[in-house]
Amino acid sequence: MEIQTFEHDVLVIGAGGAGMRAAIEAADAGCSVGxxxxxxxxxxxxxxxxxxxxxxxxxxxxxxxxxxxxxxxxRGGQYVNNWRMAELHAKEAPTRVRELEQWGAVxxxxxxxxxxxxxxxxxxxxxxxxxxxxxxxxxxxxxxxHSVHKSQIAVYMExxxxxxxKDGERVVGAFGYYREKGRFVLFKAKSVIIATGGLGRAxxxxxxxxxxxxxxxxxxxxxxxxxxDMEFIQFHPTGMVWPPSVRGILxxxxxxxxxxxxxxxxxxxxxxxxxxxxxxxxTAKDPEEGWRYTxxxxxxxxxxxxxxxxxxxxxxNREVKAGRGSPHGGVFLxxxxxxxxxxxxxxxxxxxxxxxxxxxxxxxxxxITTTAMEVGPTTHYTMGGVRVDGDTxxxxxxxxxxxGEAGAGLHGANRLGGNSLSDLLVFGKRAGEHAAKxxxxxxxxxxxxxxxxxxxxxxxxxxxxxxxxxxxxxxxxDLQKMMQAQVGIVRKEDEMRTALEEITKLKARAVAVQAPxxxxxxPGWHTCMDLSNLLIVSEALTKCAIERKESRGAQFREDxxxxxxxxGNCNMIIKKGIDGQMQLRREPVTPxxxxxxxxxxxxxx
Amino acid sequence: MSTAVGDAAPHQRTFKVWRGDKTGGKMVxxxxxxxxxxxxxDAIHQIQATQASDLACRWNCKAGKCGSCSAEINGKPRLMxxxxxxxxxxxxxTVQPMKAFPNIRDLVTDVSWNYTVNKKITKFTPANxxxxxxxxxxxxxxxxxxxxxxxxxxxxxECFLCQDTxxxxxxxxxxxVFSGPRFFARAASxxxxxxxxxxxxxxxxxEGGIGFCNITKCCTExxxxxxxxxxxxxxxxxxxxxxxxxxxxxxxxxWVTGADKKDG
Numbered sequence: 001m002e003i004q005t006f007e008h009d010v011l012v013i014g015a016g017g018a019g020m021r022a023a024i025e026a027a028d029a030g031c032s033v034g035x036x037x038x039x040x041x042x043x044x045x046x047x048x049x050x051x052x053x054x055x056x057x058x059x060x061x062x063x064x065x066x067x068x069x070x071x072x073x074x075r076g077g078q079y080v081n082n083w084r085m086a087e088l089h090a091k092e093a094p095t096r097v098r099e100l101e102q103w104g105a106v107x108x109x110x111x112x113x114x115x116x117x118x119x120x121x122x123x124x125x126x127x128x129x130x131x132x133x134x135x136x137x138x139x140x141x142x143x144x145x146h147s148v149h150k151s152q153i154a155v156y157m158e159x160x161x162x163x164x165x166k167d168g169e170r171v172v173g174a175f176g177y178y179r180e181k182g183r184f185v186l187f188k189a190k191s192v193i194i195a196t197g198g199l200g201r202a203x204x205x206x207x208x209x210x211x212x213x214x215x216x217x218x219x220x221x222x223x224x225x226x227x228x229d230m231e232f233i234q235f236h237p238t239g240m241v242w243p244p245s246v247r248g249i250l251x252x253x254x255x256x257x258x259x260x261x262x263x264x265x266x267x268x269x270x271x272x273x274x275x276x277x278x279x280x281x282x283t284a285k286d287p288e289e290g291w292r293y294t295x296x297x298x299x300x301x302x303x304x305x306x307x308x309x310x311x312x313x314x315x316x317n318r319e320v321k322a323g324r325g326s327p328h329g330g331v332f333l334x335x336x337x338x339x340x341x342x343x344x345x346x347x348x349x350x351x352x353x354x355x356x357x358x359x360x361x362x363x364x365x366x367x368i369t370t371t372a373m374e375v376g377p378t379t380h381y382t383m384g385g386v387r388v389d390g391d392t393x394x395x396x397x398x399x400x401x402x403x404g405e406a407g408a409g410l411h412g413a414n415r416l417g418g419n420s421l422s423d424l425l426v427f428g429k430r431a432g433e434h435a436a437k438x439x440x441x442x443x444x445x446x447x448x449x450x451x452x453x454x455x456x457x458x459x460x461x462x463x464x465x466x467x468x469x470x471x472x473x474x475x476x477x478d479l480q481k482m483m484q485a486q487v488g489i490v491r492k493e494d495e496m497r498t499a500l501e502e503i504t505k506l507k508a509r510a511v512a513v514q515a516p517x518x519x520x521x522x523p524g525w526h527t528c529m530d531l532s533n534l535l536i537v538s539e540a541l542t543k544c545a546i547e548r549k550e551s552r553g554a555q556f557r558e559d560x561x562x563x564x565x566x567x568g569n570c571n572m573i574i575k576k577g578i579d580g581q582m583q584l585r586r587e588p589v590t591p592x593x594x595x596x597x598x599x600x601x602x603x604x605x
Numbered sequence: 606m607s608t609a610v611g612d613a614a615p616h617q618r619t620f621k622v623w624r625g626d627k628t629g630g631k632m633v634x635x636x637x638x639x640x641x642x643x644x645x646x647d648a649i650h651q652i653q654a655t656q657a658s659d660l661a662c663r664w665n666c667k668a669g670k671c672g673s674c675s676a677e678i679n680g681k682p683r684l685m686x687x688x689x690x691x692x693x694x695x696x697x698x699t700v701q702p703m704k705a706f707p708n709i710r711d712l713v714t715d716v717s718w719n720y721t722v723n724k725k726i727t728k729f730t731p732a733n734x735x736x737x738x739x740x741x742x743x744x745x746x747x748x749x750x751x752x753x754x755x756x757x758x759x760x761x762x763e764c765f766l767c768q769d770t771x772x773x774x775x776x777x778x779x780x781x782v783f784s785g786p787r788f789f790a791r792a793a794s795x796x797x798x799x800x801x802x803x804x805x806x807x808x809x810x811x812e813g814g815i816g817f818c819n820i821t822k823c824c825t826e827x828x829x830x831x832x833x834x835x836x837x838x839x840x841x842x843x844x845x846x847x848x849x850x851x852x853x854x855x856x857x858x859x860w861v862t863g864a865d866k867k868d869g
Contacts, residue, residue, distance in 0.1 A: 040663070041720065043665045043673050045665075047666065047762070048666055048670055098743075098744060102743070104728070108749065109748060109749045109752060112746070113738075114744065137762065145723070145728060145729070145791075146728065148720070148723055155720075157717075180713075209665040210664065242642070244640055244647075245642050245643050245646075245647045246667075246668075249667075363642070363644075363668075363687075363689070364642060471658065474654070477654075515658060516658060518659050521709055521711070522658075522661065523653060523659065523660070523661060524659045527658075
């Protein structure tokens, strides 16, 4: 069977913000670059980012600077972050944003004509450069339009990589297929960058699209790379729950910022019932004070609806489990109530929350100015990922790099809003730069034809004569339901042990999934192959979550509800053993330098 | 305006979905169970998961932000993820691929032509530091009102529905000499950027073929982002080109001075 072969210095897998930024950098360094994307160019999940990109430009509040941003990021990540990445990110984000403007991005403006910045959770000063509520689209289109003029970049659209090829220890290529015709393709490359995003599709309720099946984590793992802190999955507290077709789509934090309150089916504002001790001094004593905070009263404390994302998500979950939820399994988010306080509330809400008004009107047929929304937590982001060197983004496998959501370390146990878009640019650039540098020092490696043949046969075997009657969509749905129930927002050891057993059963079923024998654009066949990635990442994150016997950031353990000093100094590392089994070990967090520790102490005052 | 999504009992609807490839195909009937609030893309997914696992369609965000799931629903170019079942008239629902592009399989079409056209548009080219909108340090100084027109055009999600509906492409197949509304919008976003100094008017007049557009506004009507492509992109660009190339006084001046194409 014919296999198309291409040669590049650098191969970038994934063409969202991180992948495209990496490709541009490697091309500018004089390398030939292959840019592979699972969908069409410009459709990656980066387009979904709304709020903005965090960078301490200091355009709105000149007290901001990299040190403040660094400290905010470490606090948000609860100090299990890779501090070097947090440092580089805070220092370089402003340059990356200004560079984007030079490439044609059109951010909203301040009165004196500079890039406007807005407030966001966990950021001390207004820091998010933005374009209304479509910042991600602006970034992806800017990078796309900038890169299409570079002749060194060859784009391979609707192409999916299923295996990395190694020569000894080094990664020297990748094997995959074109979705369009089902033809196979082999890329020979001196270095490979993984920029494939996250794994949201391992869960039933998610804001992620079909593509996010953990491909990059799985490719890297199978190539011998280490995965870091896979247990930290961010569940955003407010996604739509009704109607069913829009379940999981985000409802911005801004609704609560404008005075929206959470209630259960009895009309009770349940968030007042559970305020963590360490936040009590910073939280409103009663609804009246909370309301004043949302209206800009600097003497008032924030309402409990604006506590951290992980806490709010758990409280919502508790209400639903206790049978106090809304008719469709969420709770009520009510902004309409402000008509008691605000004259002409209807116009006020439409002006402050235009996209939310339209989202609910168009997809839910619900007028948020008169009716409460139904919301619930939705799987949003993977803080864990491929373990990389903070400076170069190279994994422990020579020639294999990772950036963006696929990489790990910057966000620790929890990511701040706005730090994802800046992550893509800062570390996409760094990955491109260092992958190019590495490529220039290498010759193309040897490709083992037998390995390529085996990869091809594996792909084709899903279309062989029937082995059973397993439907790939059904196995995927069963996995998603199981992970949602057993390894979701609230975790317990016995449930997660059950999950591991279920994963073993699902793996057996996944071997027998079947697709019609048609190579051309056959989504059933593609789902068969994606399944193996989903199962690997599900196992990895479940194992890490069991091992971390504490609650920290995005991980909440019902059986270990407090933070522990022991685990606060630990990262979880997953690696494929020589026997092919998944191995987990703990490693101490690399200690901060004295200089950075002093910055954190200074900012905590 | 939409109606509220209630808990109405599920019911069945028949979907006539085009199945085939570039060599031909036919409409195939499927039945999907319609639950409250469902959009056409949900029905296609349901058919995939239960009746035809190899039914080809593109999709990503499922929230009208990525522009992947373009199709022709009951003959009209629309995003499947934003077309609610309640909004369609009773009876069978037809779902077909975009007509203006070659078919690959089922609902998936070959839109690569659009990416080729995009490469022909001169990229953003900023003015030097120390000019009207650029500070000495190279950062831009633009007022919000200066960038609003550009920002409107940059809302484009590249669903290519405007290209699909445009009769110059769809019926007259002028792909070789006409870049289409999507790329007039892109060109406009650059031409209207306060800092940009490149000149795309010769391209628009010649290779871009903007003269073929006779302002039927079909593109504006189908745009899911509600970009006023005709009024705010195409007409202003056409006016600039008319002033530059066809205004008698300008033509005489250019002839006398021998001014190159750069000034306008």
